[in-house]
Amino acid sequence: MIPPSPPALASRPRVARPPGALVIEIEGVTKLYKMGAEIIHALRGVNLKIHRNEYLAIMGPSGSGKSTLMNMLGCLDTPTAGRYEFSQKNVATMVDDELAEIRNHEIGFVFQTFNLLPRSNALHNVELPLIYAGLGRTERLEKARQALANVGLGERMYHRPNELSGGQRQRVAIARALVNSPSIILADEPTGNLDSKTGEEIMELFEQLYDQGNTIIVVTHEEDIARHARRIVRLRDGLIESDAPAA
Amino acid sequence: MKRTIYELSESVRIAFSQIYANKLRSALTALGVIIGIVAVTLMGTAILGIDAGVERSLAGFGDDVLYVTKWPWRDTSDWWNYRNRREVDPAYANAVNNWIAENPDGPLKLAVPAAGWNGNVRRGEYNVRNIQIVGTSADLARIVRSDMKDGRFFTDIEGRAGRNVVVIGFDVADALFPHESPIGKTVRLSNQQFTVVGVAARQGSFLGLFSWDSVVIIPLPAFTRLYPMRWADPHVRVQVDVTRMEQAKDDIRGIMRRVRQLGPEKKDDFEINSQQIIREQLDPIKKGIAGAGLFITGLALFVGAIGIMNITYVSVKERTKEIGTRKALGARRRTILLQFLVEAVSICLIGGVGGLTTAWLLSLVVGVVAPAFPLVFSLGLVLTGLVISVLTGVFSGFAPAWQASKLDPVVALRYE
Numbered sequence: 001m002i003p004p005s006p007p008a009l010a011s012r013p014r015v016a017r018p019p020g021a022l023v024i025e026i027e028g029v030t031k032l033y034k035m036g037a038e039i040i041h042a043l044r045g046v047n048l049k050i051h052r053n054e055y056l057a058i059m060g061p062s063g064s065g066k067s068t069l070m071n072m073l074g075c076l077d078t079p080t081a082g083r084y085e086f087s088q089k090n091v092a093t094m095v096d097d098e099l100a101e102i103r104n105h106e107i108g109f110v111f112q113t114f115n116l117l118p119r120s121n122a123l124h125n126v127e128l129p130l131i132y133a134g135l136g137r138t139e140r141l142e143k144a145r146q147a148l149a150n151v152g153l154g155e156r157m158y159h160r161p162n163e164l165s166g167g168q169r170q171r172v173a174i175a176r177a178l179v180n181s182p183s184i185i186l187a188d189e190p191t192g193n194l195d196s197k198t199g200e201e202i203m204e205l206f207e208q209l210y211d212q213g214n215t216i217i218v219v220t221h222e223e224d225i226a227r228h229a230r231r232i233v234r235l236r237d238g239l240i241e242s243d244a245p246a247a
Numbered sequence: 248m249k250r251t252i253y254e255l256s257e258s259v260r261i262a263f264s265q266i267y268a269n270k271l272r273s274a275l276t277a278l279g280v281i282i283g284i285v286a287v288t289l290m291g292t293a294i295l296g297i298d299a300g301v302e303r304s305l306a307g308f309g310d311d312v313l314y315v316t317k318w319p320w321r322d323t324s325d326w327w328n329y330r331n332r333r334e335v336d337p338a339y340a341n342a343v344n345n346w347i348a349e350n351p352d353g354p355l356k357l358a359v360p361a362a363g364w365n366g367n368v369r370r371g372e373y374n375v376r377n378i379q380i381v382g383t384s385a386d387l388a389r390i391v392r393s394d395m396k397d398g399r400f401f402t403d404i405e406g407r408a409g410r411n412v413v414v415i416g417f418d419v420a421d422a423l424f425p426h427e428s429p430i431g432k433t434v435r436l437s438n439q440q441f442t443v444v445g446v447a448a449r450q451g452s453f454l455g456l457f458s459w460d461s462v463v464i465i466p467l468p469a470f471t472r473l474y475p476m477r478w479a480d481p482h483v484r485v486q487v488d489v490t491r492m493e494q495a496k497d498d499i500r501g502i503m504r505r506v507r508q509l510g511p512e513k514k515d516d517f518e519i520n521s522q523q524i525i526r527e528q529l530d531p532i533k534k535g536i537a538g539a540g541l542f543i544t545g546l547a548l549f550v551g552a553i554g555i556m557n558i559t560y561v562s563v564k565e566r567t568k569e570i571g572t573r574k575a576l577g578a579r580r581r582t583i584l585l586q587f588l589v590e591a592v593s594i595c596l597i598g599g600v601g602g603l604t605t606a607w608l609l610s611l612v613v614g615v616v617a618p619a620f621p622l623v624f625s626l627g628l629v630l631t632g633l634v635i636s637v638l639t640g641v642f643s644g645f646a647p648a649w650q651a652s653k654l655d656p657v658v659a660l661r662y663e
């Protein structure tokens with residue numbers, strides 16, 4: 001089933017909801033990589049605060065440190081130096097399994113390449129974070145069904161990724177990101193593998209999710225996508241170049 | 248705890264869908280384990296079979312019987328110390344039986360005189376060479392664990408009178424009387440005619456160990472007429488109460504010292520042997536066979552394990568991106584570790600079940616082709632096989648699974 005086509009974006013009033021409690025606080029974060037004998041400064045001291053109810057875009061050309069910052073925000077990586085607090089919890093010094101716990105409960109990932117398990121149907125893909133959270137089967141299935149219905153895929157729960165279109169796959173991935181009610185949704189080039197029309201549909205879905213009270217961070221290099229956000233952070237050479245409300 | 252169970256069931260689900268998705272690859276990998284398990288189980292079956300064969304052979308003697316002999320059964324390096332001992336007169340059995348009559352509550356039950364000689368048995372053109380001819384009393388039938396297939400054992404009167412009657416083993420009967428019943432027919436022992444009164448039931452033989460199947464038994468007085476007693480290892484067999492073995496040995500020793508009139512300062516000039524000695528002598532041989540056999544077959548299993556390790560490494564490599572995704576969604580290190588371990592163990596278990604089935608079928612075939620070889624396929628062996636399979640899986644899956652669990656999620660997600 002194809003979800004009802006969204007109204008044209010221009011016609012929708014883009015209201016910014018008032019920011020809520022502080023979720024992410026980054027201060028003086030640096031990240032160094034060793035590439036052979038060479039040391040690469042991916043981040044050179046970044047300060048950033050993100051509140052609940054924000055819709056944020058992180059932009060920057062390749063090599064700007066955008067991906068590194070996203071990995072850091074997503075608790076996939078820890079900073080070389082600096083302070084990173086996620087909901088008042090110090091992430092910078094956490095070990096692997098503690099980070100996994102934060103990712104499981106607090107962060108919903110949406111990837112450019114969808115990253116669905118190819119041999120599992122949509123329902124099982126969405127169920128996966130709940131298994132890692134330790135929820136019982138009945139509760140898992142109920143939540144996963146609900147999440148799929150929310151993104152308009154209630155009829156396609158038992159389809160495998162290869163039986164779904166690109167846009168539908170990304171919806172499954174978004175349902176998976178939402179299913180554990182995370183504090184933030186972190187989307188890395190979510191429309192990068194979609195045609196522009198489907199991309200618009202996905203951005204419309206993000207708009208709805210924002211309206212429902214989710215906090216969204218989109219990492220992108222496309223101005224068109226970033227424009228959907230309420231705030232745009234631009235990086236260059238490992239530093240924040242600008243941080244301003246979207247025009 | 249609950250989470251671990253959910254993760255485990257998820258791992259099993261993934262493992263089987265993975266195996267199903269890579270059927271050929273999984274089958275080839277499992278083949279390595281199948282071969283290993285077949286080798287190990289057949290070896291185990293053979294070892295159990297050797298054990299059972301030895302036990303069956305020993306049980307034929309009666310395992311509650313002590314043997315009073317001139318020579319010790321255990322290996323001795325100082326045989327000259329025993330050579331000049333007096334012979335053990337089979338008539339000592341009477342002294343022991345008298346003692347038993349006086350001490351009905353003692354640990355001794357029955358004494359039987361016996362001697363053995365390797366000789367030929369003929370019947371017309373049929374000839375059985377170099378088999379054991381045992382001379383004994385009618386009481387022997389009461390202490391051996393052997394039934395009669397046909398006829399009867401010779402009677403006490405026949406035994407005392409030394410009548411020319413003979414009880415023959417199953418194989419002897421088969422060789423001399425291939426098409427007819429031997430009962431009442433005559434055979435020749437050392438040019439004397441003996442009437443066959445009974446055929447012992449088949450016992451089966453193993454590795455040339457003692458078996459009643461290839462023995463003939465005649466009354467002791469008749470034996471004395473035919474063969475030189477001095478070279479026939481004359482001895483006394485005493486059936487005892489196995490729960491009072493030590494006391495039984497002491498009592499026999501006392502009786503023997505008395506009838507041989509040994510002064511208190513003299514050492515024993517006879518031996519009291521039990522089957523335990525035979526067991527002890529066979530033990531190192533059995534252990535040697537088991538050790539060498541298990542080592543060689545273990546190598547086959549090891550090769551199978553390397554195959555599993557290899558395929559698990561491939562699987563980890565192929566699914567690096569999936570591992571990254573799972574980590575991003577909150578899979579902890581041990582979740583990933585468990586997933587790949589379960590996968591390796593699953594393949595091994597499939598191989599194990601396949602191997603056990605193959606080994607079982609092979610043991611059935613061996614049972615038909617070579618029934619003399621006592622293959623023993625036990626439940627314990629099945630469980631051992633399964634445990635070995637699981638251990639093989641854990642052993643071979645651990646290194647790749649550990650590597651997977653340690654993957655940096657950032658690197659894994661970027662992997663193409």
